[in-house]
Amino acid sequence: MKGIELCKRFHFEFVEPLLSNHFPDLRYSSSLIGPGSEVLGYDTEMSTDHDWGPRVVLFLQANDMYLVNSISQVLQTNRPREFYGYTVDLNQTIMTTLAQFLESKLATDFEKGPELLDWLTFPSQVLAEIVGGEVFRDDAGHLAAIRKQLHYYPHDIWLYIMASVWNRIGQEEHLVLRAGYVGDELGSSIIGSRIVKDIMDLCFLMERQYAPYPKWFGTAFKKLDCANELLPLLSNVQSALTWRERGTALCKAYESIARMHNRLGISEVMPEQASPFYNRPYKVIQGGAFANAIAAQITDPLIRRLSQKRLIGGIDQISDNTDFKFINLWHAVEHSGERNTVRALYNKILE
Structure with a gap:
């Protein structure tokens, strides 16, 4: 039972x-x-x-x-x-x-x-x-x-976190290829796995589902509507032995999530094809452009200003350390009403 x-x-x-x-x-x-x-x-x-x-x-x-x-x-x-x-x-x-x-x-x-x-x-x-x-x-x-x-994030928070994950992809999408290009296949594989995790996070966000912690992350991902298409692509990224194979598999996954993004209708229509990273011999999806297009739709003044300062996302993007995320970080000073450590980080960024 x-x-x-x-x-x-x-x-x-x-x-x-x-x-x-x-x-x-x-x-x-x-x-x-x-x-x-x-x-x-x-x-x-x-x-x-x-x-x-x-x-x-x-x-x-x-x-x-x-x-x-x-x-x-x-x-x-x-x-x-x-x-x-x-x-x-x-x-x-x-x-x-x-x-x-x-x-x-x-x-x-x-x-x-x-x-x-x-x-x-x-x-x-x-x-x-x-x-x-x-x-x-x-x-x-x-x-x-x-x-x-609490059913799901408020709209502007949803946009901010989603933009932040796209921004993470934009910051590392070329690194998985650059590392492999200089012969660092292990480093390329590690970065590729990080991007796979970001893509999966993005899928949970686009389907408006809270992502569970690591033990059930992949299990829950299989239940998403996009899983049938993306699971084989992401598995190919994980199993790739060379950076070129890894890059090809990533491009297919990028193009899949780009199509998902456009179906949401939350920003201007974005390119759905991977394109060259400057004049180097590999392609990326230009995740930063997606991030900027989403962040531009945020209407709350505070969250909009935060997005213009730093697209760092929520606590799940800031850290995957269990002790950091799940202990009660609030100051235990009686009647103090002080905000927690993570909230203080956002306030510092907004200064």
């Missing part, structure tokens, strides 16, 4: 009947969101060896949080040893408020609403965990409202 189905049954067959009986006036939300391969539907039998099993995330109203111990006691008293053959560990069932949960995951106060710059500090994996999974009960509708709000 997939984890999300197991947790749904756990809610409807165990949690909800107990809460309805012992706390009939309680208004709450119950869901399976947050960390866990089962939230995105990627769990397998191997996933069951740790941090997996019947569980839910319960969201209480702030004025009902005093009931946490009482609810825990009721659940613990009535807990079966097993549920559909899986051990019941109530330590995996979380009780919190929606505001506390969001602050712990995204380090921002959603009662005030995130500002546009805040979106650049949200890892796409965390956003996927919040809008993924399933909601089993939502009495006040607040959880559904938040999931709708």
Whole structure:
């Protein structure tokens, strides 16, 4: 049984009947969101060896949080040893408020609403965990409202991140060929792999899907509409033994994503054919031109100014370091309201 189905049954067959009986006036939300391969539907039998099993995330109203111990006691008293053959560990069932949960995951106060710059500090994996999974009960509708709000990036943030990824491609597309030209096939291969990752990131963006973290990145990519066309091309880049083969494979992938870009209709029509890099014996797609064409469509004054200063993208483009992206970087000074380290970086650029 997939984890999300197991947790749904756990809610409807165990949690909800107990809460309805012992706390009939309680208004709450119950869901399976947050960390866990089962939230995105990627769990397998191997996933069951740790941090997996019947569980839910319960969201209480702030004025009902005093009931946490009482609810825990009721659940613990009535807990079966097993549920559909899986051990019941109530330590995996979380009780919190929606505001506390969001602050712990995204380090921002959603009662005030995130500002546009805040979106650049949200890892796409965390956003996927919040809008993924399933909601089993939502009495006040607040959880559904938040999931709708976070469903995808605001338009100008989407444009900014997409322009930034095109800019990354433009900065390195000639390097994969230049390295190979001087006999550095290993270096060329490494740069080629970096560009493959950028192309895949761009595909998630163009199809308006949050990209998961590395373990599920390729699995999720296979589900994109563009995967049938691009997977063979990107695989050819990865398996190429010479820089010329690598360059030829990359050009086919470039031309595919250029066509995807034009189908979006978000900028002037861009060239869909790779062209020479100056007078050198290799071709590129001129990623910087795509970046500039997209950035020109940004209308928010702050994000537009940021794009004119630096197209560095969001936190996923700045770093792939797990500790950097997923620890709570907010300053823990009580009542300080200070922005996090990543937000400070954007503010510095805007100075």
